Amino acid sequence: MAREDSMVNCDLAAARDMSVVNVGLLGFGVVGSSVAELLDENRENIERRAGSRVKIKRILVRDLERYRLKYPERRDLFTCDPEDIIGDPEITVIIELMGGLEPASNYITRALRKGKRVVTANKEVMSVDGERVFRAAEEGNTEVYFEGSVGGGIPIIKPLKQSLAANRITEIKGILNGTSNYILSNMSLEGLEFDECLRKAQSLGYAEADPTADISGLDSARKLAILASIGFGARFTPRDVFCEGIDGVAKEDIIYGKEFGWTLKLIGLARLDGDAVELRVHPTFLPDTAPLASISGVTNAVSVKGHAVGEVMFSGPGAGGMATASAVISDLIEVVRDQLAGINNLGCTCYRSLKVKPSEDICTEYYIRLEVHDKPGVMAQVAGVMGTNNISLRWVLQKRNIGENAEIVFVTHRAREGNLRTALSEIKKLPSLVRIGNVIRVENG
Amino acid sequence: MAREDSMVNCDLAAARDMSVVNVGLLGFGVVGSSVAELLDENRENIERRAGSRVKIKRILVRDLERYRLKYPERRDLFTCDPEDIIGDPEITVIIELMGGLEPASNYITRALRKGKRVVTANKEVMSVDGERVFRAAEEGNTEVYFEGSVGGGIPIIKPLKQSLAANRITEIKGILNGTSNYILSNMSLEGLEFDECLRKAQSLGYAEADPTADISGLDSARKLAILASIGFGARFTPRDVFCEGIDGVAKEDIIYGKEFGWTLKLIGLARLDGDAVELRVHPTFLPDTAPLASISGVTNAVSVKGHAVGEVMFSGPGAGGMATASAVISDLIEVVRDQLAGINNLGCTCYRSLKVKPSEDICTEYYIRLEVHDKPGVMAQVAGVMGTNNISLRWVLQKRNIGENAEIVFVTHRAREGNLRTALSEIKKLPSLVRIGNVIRVENG
Numbered sequence: 001m002a003r004e005d006s007m008v009n010c011d012l013a014a015a016r017d018m019s020v021v022n023v024g025l026l027g028f029g030v031v032g033s034s035v036a037e038l039l040d041e042n043r044e045n046i047e048r049r050a051g052s053r054v055k056i057k058r059i060l061v062r063d064l065e066r067y068r069l070k071y072p073e074r075r076d077l078f079t080c081d082p083e084d085i086i087g088d089p090e091i092t093v094i095i096e097l098m099g100g101l102e103p104a105s106n107y108i109t110r111a112l113r114k115g116k117r118v119v120t121a122n123k124e125v126m127s128v129d130g131e132r133v134f135r136a137a138e139e140g141n142t143e144v145y146f147e148g149s150v151g152g153g154i155p156i157i158k159p160l161k162q163s164l165a166a167n168r169i170t171e172i173k174g175i176l177n178g179t180s181n182y183i184l185s186n187m188s189l190e191g192l193e194f195d196e197c198l199r200k201a202q203s204l205g206y207a208e209a210d211p212t213a214d215i216s217g218l219d220s221a222r223k224l225a226i227l228a229s230i231g232f233g234a235r236f237t238p239r240d241v242f243c244e245g246i247d248g249v250a251k252e253d254i255i256y257g258k259e260f261g262w263t264l265k266l267i268g269l270a271r272l273d274g275d276a277v278e279l280r281v282h283p284t285f286l287p288d289t290a291p292l293a294s295i296s297g298v299t300n301a302v303s304v305k306g307h308a309v310g311e312v313m314f315s316g317p318g319a320g321g322m323a324t325a326s327a328v329i330s331d332l333i334e335v336v337r338d339q340l341a342g343i344n345n346l347g348c349t350c351y352r353s354l355k356v357k358p359s360e361d362i363c364t365e366y367y368i369r370l371e372v373h374d375k376p377g378v379m380a381q382v383a384g385v386m387g388t389n390n391i392s393l394r395w396v397l398q399k400r401n402i403g404e405n406a407e408i409v410f411v412t413h414r415a416r417e418g419n420l421r422t423a424l425s426e427i428k429k430l431p432s433l434v435r436i437g438n439v440i441r442v443e444n445g
Numbered sequence: 446m447a448r449e450d451s452m453v454n455c456d457l458a459a460a461r462d463m464s465v466v467n468v469g470l471l472g473f474g475v476v477g478s479s480v481a482e483l484l485d486e487n488r489e490n491i492e493r494r495a496g497s498r499v500k501i502k503r504i505l506v507r508d509l510e511r512y513r514l515k516y517p518e519r520r521d522l523f524t525c526d527p528e529d530i531i532g533d534p535e536i537t538v539i540i541e542l543m544g545g546l547e548p549a550s551n552y553i554t555r556a557l558r559k560g561k562r563v564v565t566a567n568k569e570v571m572s573v574d575g576e577r578v579f580r581a582a583e584e585g586n587t588e589v590y591f592e593g594s595v596g597g598g599i600p601i602i603k604p605l606k607q608s609l610a611a612n613r614i615t616e617i618k619g620i621l622n623g624t625s626n627y628i629l630s631n632m633s634l635e636g637l638e639f640d641e642c643l644r645k646a647q648s649l650g651y652a653e654a655d656p657t658a659d660i661s662g663l664d665s666a667r668k669l670a671i672l673a674s675i676g677f678g679a680r681f682t683p684r685d686v687f688c689e690g691i692d693g694v695a696k697e698d699i700i701y702g703k704e705f706g707w708t709l710k711l712i713g714l715a716r717l718d719g720d721a722v723e724l725r726v727h728p729t730f731l732p733d734t735a736p737l738a739s740i741s742g743v744t745n746a747v748s749v750k751g752h753a754v755g756e757v758m759f760s761g762p763g764a765g766g767m768a769t770a771s772a773v774i775s776d777l778i779e780v781v782r783d784q785l786a787g788i789n790n791l792g793c794t795c796y797r798s799l800k801v802k803p804s805e806d807i808c809t810e811y812y813i814r815l816e817v818h819d820k821p822g823v824m825a826q827v828a829g830v831m832g833t834n835n836i837s838l839r840w841v842l843q844k845r846n847i848g849e850n851a852e853i854v855f856v857t858h859r860a861r862e863g864n865l866r867t868a869l870s871e872i873k874k875l876p877s878l879v880r881i882g883n884v885i886r887v888e889n890g
Contacts, residue, residue: 038611038753045678049610049791147608153754155600155608163592163600165494166483166774233490291760294739308483309598309761309771315736316757326754329611341788346494 021050021336022057024085026107027098028067028078031121031148032059034321035095035328046329050336058085060098086111093335095328096120105129109136112144117339119331121148121324127222127238130229134348143344145331150176150223151300153323154316155330160230160304161346167306169231172270173443176223176281178298178318179207179214180246180266184283185296188254188264194247206298216245217266217281224268227302228279232272234354236279241268242359244282253369253438256397256409257285260367263293267443276357285367285442360418365394365444367411369437370427374406378432382410385430389423391415405434411442466495466781467502469530471552472543473512473523476566476593477504479766480540480773491774495781503530505543531556538780540773541565550574554581557589562784564776566593566769572667572683575674579793588789590776595621595668596745598768599761600775605675605749606791612751614676617715618888621668621726623743623763624652624659625691625711629728630741633699633709639692651743661690662711662726669713672747673724677717679799681724686713687804689727698814698883701842701854702730705812708738712888721802730812730887805863810839810889812856814882815872819851823877827855830875834868836860850879856887 025032036056039046047053059078061067067078085091086107094111096118098104105125108118113136120126125133126149137144147157151174160169175181179201186197198215201207213219221241228236246266257264267284270277286293291313295301300318305311317323338345372378379396386393395411412420420439427433470477481501484491492498504523506512512523530536531552539556541563543549550570553563558581565571570578571594582589592602596619605614620626624646631642643660646652658664666686673681691711702709712729715722731738736758740746745763750756762768783790817823824841831838840856857865865884872878 034753042611042613042753045613046611048796049794153751154757155604158608159600159604162779163603163775164771165778166487166491166771168487168490291739294736306598306771308479308487308767308774310765310768312599312759312761314757314759317755320755322753323755326609326611326751329753330608333610334607341786343786343788349494351493 019340020053020055021093021339022055022091023093023095023332024088024091025056025059026082026085026094026096026104028059028061029097029099030321031324031328032097034325035097038322038325038329046333050333051340052336054332054336057091058088060085082107086114086116092116092339093332094118095332096122097328098122099124101125101128105132108133108144112136112140112142115140115142117142117145117335119145119328119335121146121328123149123219123222123226127225130226130237131235134350137347141344143338143347145335146226147331148324148327150226151302151314152316152318152320153326154300154302154314154318155327156227156302156314157230159314160227161349164304164306164309164312167308169304169306170272171305172224172227172231172302173292174224174227174268174302175265175292175295175300176220176268176302176318177214177217177266178300179211180217180220181295181300182206182298183215184246184249184254184264184266187249187251191251191255193251194249215247217243220266220268220281224270224279224281228270228277230349231270231304232277232354233349233351234277235350236277236356240279240356242280242282242362246283248438249283249440250438252407253367253440256367256369259397260285260395260411261288262286262442263288263290264440265292265295267292269443272354273357276355278357278362280359280362283440285440287444360416360421362417363414364417365412365414365442366420367409367440367442369407369409369439371402371405371407371434371437373432373434374401374404375432378406379408381430381432382408382427385423385426386410386412389419389426391419391423407437464785465498465500466538466784467500467536468538468540468777469533469536470501470504471527471530471539471541471549473504473506474542474544475766476769476773477542479770480542483767483770483774491778495778496785497781499777499781502536503533505530527552531559531561537561537784538777539563540777541567542773543567544569546570546573550577553578553589557581557585557587560585560587562587562590562780564590564773564780566591566773568594568664568667568671572670575671575682576680579795582792586789588780588783588792590780591671592776593769593772595671596747596759597761597763597765598771599745599747599759599763600772601672601747601759602675604759605672606794609749609751609754609757612753614749614751615717616750617669617672617676617747618737619669619672619713619747620710620737620740620745621665621713621747621763622659622662622711623745624656625662625665626740626745627651627743628660629691629694629699629709629711632694632696636696636700638696639694660692662688665711665713665726669715669724669726673715673722675794676715676749677722677799678794678796679722680795681722681801685724685801687725687727687807691728693883694728694885695883697852698812698885701812701814704842705730705840705856706733707731707887708733708735709885710737710740712737714888717799718802721800723802723807725804725807728885730885732889805861805866807862808859809862810857810859810887811865812854812885812887814852814854816847816850816852816879816882818877818879819846819849820877823851824853826875826877827853827872830868830871831855831857834864834871836864836868852882
């Protein structure tokens, strides 16, 4: 109902005497329909701030007949030909909410080259094709706005670009994927295994039927690439991000973590070290007292360290139609204001290139869970391998048997990832080793 | 040293071939000198984003001789006559960092009426004189920017004005004063009394010699009035805020709170209820699991509820020269961009009036600590008074004796503040009452 009213009101708005900005919507799924609904129900407030009426003139959908049947009085609103929108000179603003790399990236860049302003919540396009998109915007002397691409409705792109602009950003760290955070929170709270929590997340609609992008860390890597590109002023893509998912996490790992006073999170971390940047997404033990440790469920959070401001954190619901629509509409308000004033905003803020630090050169602490034959001398053998690889141990814990074998957990001091990999390959060759249960990085800093 | 270099570089910048925006600084204390320092050390980045060179042309100081002696080669930079800055047509941007209501408010409004753009971190001026300031900006067809007035370097004003503009804001809740939060965190962590923690805060520089504004809640009330004015689109001043400080908190209250699973915080709360707004600052018990409960030490945090976005939270260092300078410089970048584009930004976002809900009509839960004569029937008397005033009890706890007297803690269900006040006045008359130890509101929602 609300949506149909929205369609009707678009016309009412257009009929009033204020100037009208015509908008084309690419995609009418959960976020797209939320944008139309939100625009309608808060129209007065939104248009007052935008300084103009806003009319959704055309909507690109895949299944044209379905929408024409659903909204018979608004048949002409829908089209399945992108040219009806991108080629319409009356449409000056395009909101892309189709998701996926192509054809979205193609539509966005074509629209930009024609001088249209584009709002998108597409993290795939902005992370993989960011350079192409900004080049197209420059060619069209226009601008792309993408607040909704990271963290749903949490304001983070604009604050990072503008509010923290006086800072040299040194670190961006966050919980960037609600599905993974829900699963890990649930494993911790209920003491369940990964598979059970994944199924629960799927049944609650917190995880998709194919959850690969979420649990593999790829979704987080895309968002991290976007944030790091803005924060450090250099272009990064998801391929620059060292990435490990949460599907290997066992409930034992979480239980051991609790003994050490740690909470397990899928963390995206971007850190500037000289002229190189560390970019990584992986399950990470954080001290229980760390601000990010208290972020549970589907909530997202981003913490930013700047040399002047110190550490600031932004948190909130990281997904959902209405939350993302909130970010999209805030971009829309800015777009309309910029269009009326005839100005562009900051444009691409990448002005330099920075190296990506090879993953072997990462230094952090490690939690290593091993299953070994329960015989004398095993501990000494493992500790010996660590020592020869320049890795010093902080804690060792042996308290559980698995059948006839023993489970030992080692926690290291800060060590180089390359050294750890060598050590693990040597440990694998020890006759007393049954298997390496898991290796999880620990961020105590 | 860094500051002196900064002065010299101002001239270098001016000598380059890019356009220059001349800035006048009112006040050169901790924040003022941090602004000059930050502008200098991150000049390239800041000027790239601003699109122009920025030169601090004049600085208003009280003790002219002191600064002329300190920076002999920059004698002309300093003045003690505000007219040298406000009356200089070359200075188009004024940064006010003097603090206090007057003469700052007078200088700001005079500058605005002359069409200068003004950046200020002055919460007193913006909360008490907001209406006057915005009217002056309108008269001068210019704009005032005040990101630094709330939450130090945490981006909150701009996100609330712009990024959440699509939302109907229903609640703003925050820890808005670092001094109070440090004292309460310290009382909780160390089990100390208020006075001891205040002295500790003073010795660490977290509290001023006269800490009245911080511990009385007035500082929080000012910031809450600013946030509520933006969030609800109606003008509020600190006089609209029901305000209670933390000086009455005893360590027993914090200990009892822990038994109930609560953390004590000085919370500023603005809540929209129909066409009335609840505005209050007082010590508040929060569930330990509430996001704001984990904000400890001098950190500030603001949580905002919007109908579309859900609940988002912003946190970080709420004070400090460099953190506030970070917010001021981000405003400065926007000012310069707006000036070059010849546009104003959102201006005053208050567009309606809303009633302030009388404090008697507030509904919340209450923690009440009483000292009573240890005789039979006392509990029944108190419970009887509660019942006749329509207040139902949730928990009662009696576990401690004070000399010959007993201490009883009552926790109520949600009740009307007016009813509670009547009940307390009746309880005061009970012969068995020795004294009311404390009454603290509980926000479980």
